[in-house]
Amino acid sequence: MSVLSVALIAAVGALAGAAARPVVFARSVPAAASARSDCPHCGSGVLGRRLPVLPASGRCPACAQAIGPHAFTPEAAAAVAFAVIAAGGASGWFAAAQYWIAACGVALALIDVAVQRLPDVLTLPALCGTFLLLTAAQVAGEPGSLGRAAAAAAVLTAVFLLIAFTGAMGIGDVKLAPAIGALLGWSSWTALFWGAAAGFVVGAVLEVARMAVGRARRTHVSFGPYMVIGALAVSVTAA
Template sequence: MPALSVALTAAIGAMAGAAARPVVFARSVPAPAAARNSCPHCGGTVLDRRLPVLPASGRCPACAQAIGPRPLVPEAAAAIAFAAIASGGANGWFAAAQYWVAACGVALALIDIAVQRLPDVLTLPACGGTLLLLTAAAMAGEPGSLGRAAAAAAVLTAVFLLMAFAGAMGLGDVKFAPAVGALLGWSSWTVLFWGAAAGFIVGAVSEVARMAAGRARRSHVSFGPYMVIGALAVSVTS
């Protein structure tokens, strides 16, 4: 794809990241809380229900304390993801499914890093939207298999559910698995295998690097970011 098109797509990704900023702030709360709209430091209202916009500075307008995602992090993450997808050359409804997973995945990854959870308000639309877009791809005759995508979603969800029962994974990861499984399975079973495995590989390398750097790690590993990175990387390059 021409560099200009990739740059324009990255700009759209940055806008998607900006739109995700208030969602990340609102949903970065420990379970069982559902959401927040006030500053955790001074209690002042940050998100107006009529216009839910979070300051790009990442600071509360009232007390100037840091809140929500760091400045430009959601925007940069989404821009990079969108640019990578555009560079991969996919088009049509399948590409739309990739962008959808990326947009939802950036928000989910940032929330997971903040509070170690993947909220239903994002995992369920991620799954529903991905399956809907892949259905459109099938109706448009794009190369791929909707039946295999659905089966792959079921298989990956079942595997993750078993891991969750064993205490090796959270239920949020399980709820996000159908979106990842469907996106990867659309192309082939091989892509599903490597896309799922890539998340664990990226996670293992990252955690080893953190330990080598002497950085303390929480007992619970936020797997959401690795899951998104691995799936998109394999989907885009396959």
């Protein structure tokens, strides 16, 4: 793919990140709360009912206090993810599934980092959208297997559920597992293994780095971002 094409797709990713910003703000709340629409500092309504948008500066329009994701964080993260996927060379409906996981994953990752939650309002669309796009890929005759994707989703979910029973993983990670498993399983069982393993490796490396600079959480690791990064990295190379 040409540099121009990658740049254009990165721009689309930035727009997807901008669309994710109000979702991240609204859903970065404790489990007891469903969502928010008002500034936590001044109480003014910052999410319009007809067009829920937030400034890319990450500040409340009324009081200028920082709210939601840091300035340009979701936009930049989605742009990079889309550019990497585009550079990987996948095409068709399978590539659309990769972009979908990236778009959902950016929002989920930022929420997980903020409040250590992966809300159902995003994990369920991530799953349904992935299977819908992979079904379209199967109908279009693209290389891969929908049956293997479904089996991989079940296997990874079962494994993560067992880990969750030990207390080493949150239930939100389990709910994200089927979408991740389906995307990886579409390519091969090998991709599933390495994609799942990559999440743990990336998580271990980055958490050690955070500990080295004194920023690691002692009680809980936000594993969602590592799941998404590992899965996309392996999926792109396996395409």
